[in-house]
Amino acid sequence: MTGAATALRPVGLFDAAVISLLHAECFDEARWDERAVTEILALPGAYGFIALEHEAPGGFVLARVAADECEILSLGVRRASRQGGLGRELLRAALRFATASRARAVHLEVAENNTAARHLYAVEGFTVTGRRGGYYRRAGSPEVAALVLSRDLP
Numbered sequence: 001m002t003g004a005a006t007a008l009r010p011v012g013l014f015d016a017a018v019i020s021l022l023h024a025e026c027f028d029e030a031r032w033d034e035r036a037v038t039e040i041l042a043l044p045g046a047y048g049f050i051a052l053e054h055e056a057p058g059g060f061v062l063a064r065v066a067a068d069e070c071e072i073l074s075l076g077v078r079r080a081s082r083q084g085g086l087g088r089e090l091l092r093a094a095l096r097f098a099t100a101s102r103a104r105a106v107h108l109e110v111a112e113n114n115t116a117a118r119h120l121y122a123v124e125g126f127t128v129t130g131r132r133g134g135y136y137r138r139a140g141s142p143e144v145a146a147l148v149l150s151r152d153l154p
């Protein structure tokens with residue numbers, strides 16, 4: 001469970017550096033550098049939240065609403081902060097914002113072998129709506145398929 005010392009705040013353009021650092025801490029794959037994050041934040045309809053634990057960034061979510069659809073672009077929680085409810089809080093905040101922005105459905109991609117994320121998305125109501133074989137390719141590792149997950153929004 002997240003506690004009283006945890007808070008979410010909306011992401012601003014000035015957050016590109018901190019999100020880039022969080023991304024590097026959360027993902028094994030190539031880091032999104034500051035410029036890449038800035039470009040994402042500048043996309044029409046882009047938004048996100050940063051989770052603060054005792055005022056230190058513990059995780060982030062980036063998403064985008066276009067017309068009546070939302071896409072979760074990235075979600076990550078620092079290793080030391082995992083399994084305490086932050087991922088769920090961030091995801092739910094992104095979904096609430098999407099609903100308030102009149103999105104009717106939300107989609108995302110997740111690696112087929114990402115047990116933690118698949119569990120989170122399943123308990124939050126997402127189902128598999130597509131599969132892209134060989135989507136994730138890293139030197140020295142077997143290719144991994146991406147699953148497309150979707151759910152309706154209230």
Ligand SMILES: CC(C)(COP(=O)(O)OP(=O)(O)OC[C@H]1O[C@@H](n2cnc3c(N)ncnc32)[C@H](O)[C@@H]1OP(=O)(O)O)[C@@H](O)C(=O)NCCC(=O)NCCS
Pocket residue numbers: 026027074075076077078081082083084085086087088089108109110111114115116117119120123
């Ligand atoms: C996926 C991720 C965001 C989850 O964040 P988190 O803060 O640990 O998740 P929560 O504590 O909110 O847990 C949410 C649910 O997922 C489950 N879960 C979390 N980690 C898990 C794990 N390693 N294995 C199985 N289930 C797990 C929790 O038990 C909980 O389910 P429950 O309600 O049935 O108990 C985090 O593991 C992460 O940052 N992973 C690396 C980046 C990544 O893969 N992002 C997703 C890309 S699509």
